[in-house]
Amino acid sequence: MTTSALQIRSRKRRSGAAPIVMVTAYDEPGARYVDAAGVDIILVGDSVANVVMGHDDTLHVTVEEMCHHVRAVAAAKPRAHVVADMPWMSYHVDLADSVRNAGALVRAGAHSVKLEGGRVRREVVRALLDAEIPVMGHLGLTPQSVLAFGGFKVQAKTREAAEWLIKDATVLQDEGVYAIVIEGVPSVVGTRVTEALEIPTIGIGAGPDTDGQVLVFHDLLGMTSRAPAKFVRQYADLGSLITSAISDFARDVRSGDFPNLAEAYDNPDELLN
Ligand code: KIV
Numbered sequence: 001m002t003t004s005a006l007q008i009r010s011r012k013r014r015s016g017a018a019p020i021v022m023v024t025a026y027d028e029p030g031a032r033y034v035d036a037a038g039v040d041i042i043l044v045g046d047s048v049a050n051v052v053m054g055h056d057d058t059l060h061v062t063v064e065e066m067c068h069h070v071r072a073v074a075a076a077k078p079r080a081h082v083v084a085d086m087p088w089m090s091y092h093v094d095l096a097d098s099v100r101n102a103g104a105l106v107r108a109g110a111h112s113v114k115l116e117g118g119r120v121r122r123e124v125v126r127a128l129l130d131a132e133i134p135v136m137g138h139l140g141l142t143p144q145s146v147l148a149f150g151g152f153k154v155q156a157k158t159r160e161a162a163e164w165l166i167k168d169a170t171v172l173q174d175e176g177v178y179a180i181v182i183e184g185v186p187s188v189v190g191t192r193v194t195e196a197l198e199i200p201t202i203g204i205g206a207g208p209d210t211d212g213q214v215l216v217f218h219d220l221l222g223m224t225s226r227a228p229a230k231f232v233r234q235y236a237d238l239g240s241l242i243t244s245a246i247s248d249f250a251r252d253v254r255s256g257d258f259p260n261l262a263e264a265y266d267n268p269d270e271l272l273n
Pocket of ligand 1: 024043044045046047048085183214216
């Protein structure tokens with residue numbers, strides 16, 4: 001049985017719940033590996049723009065491209081909850097369009113959608129919930145705000161900004177989001193916003209006290225060309241393993257060692273005479 005948004009909504013650590021584990025995936029094999037590891041939530045993140053499509057930011061991915069990746073992830077039939085990022089400009093223009101775009105992600109296989117921003121998003125959150133689509137929020141260093149922020153900079157570093165973020169989180173909670181990602185803030189802000197909310201927070205660069213943690217698949221497996229952010233713990237160096245395995249293949253092809261007879265189909269007698 002798939003984990004529902006409603007089940008995730010009750011996962012507060014202070015009520016004794018285990019921390020929520022969320023990892024991104026963008027294709028069927030990735031989703032299969034992530035699900036087999038027993039995560040609670042698979043995020044089909046718009047980070048696909050960075051780690052799969054090679055862009056410098058997340059602004060260059062469309063609803064159609066996100067749907068393509070959501071379909072691939074859904075094909076793994078994961079037990080984990082699948083949340084899909086609403087890409088930049090898919091919920092900024094018009095409420096009806098926002099609902100249609102979220103609906104497209106759900107039809108592609110998402111169980112809920114995630115969008116960035118606080119009180120300015122209250123109407124769109126309401127419209128999506130009216131359409132029966134569960135919504136996850138995302139505050140702090142919201143990557144879709146890179147132009148407005150003037151770069152990927154830690155947010156909520158002043159008392160006023162921290163209070164603003166906590167207020168934003170409360171507004172999203174009151175509108176009905178089931179969880180909020182808190183990204184790139186001082187750990188005390190991660191702690192305070194988690195304390196202030198009845199719904200769970202899922203941190204990425206928000207310290208140890210949030211109700212869950214999320215990392216990007218390629219970051220945690222060592223498959224990126226960029227230096228990892230401070231908050232990334234890299235659990236494997238798959239990038240080096242992949243290059244080494246493919247170099248071995250190239251060496252064997254060039255030396256004539258691959259394929260050998262055991263790796264070729266048998267020849268019927270009639271073809272040999
Ligand atoms: O797109 C993404 O991977 C995200 C995470 C950084 C939370 O939104």
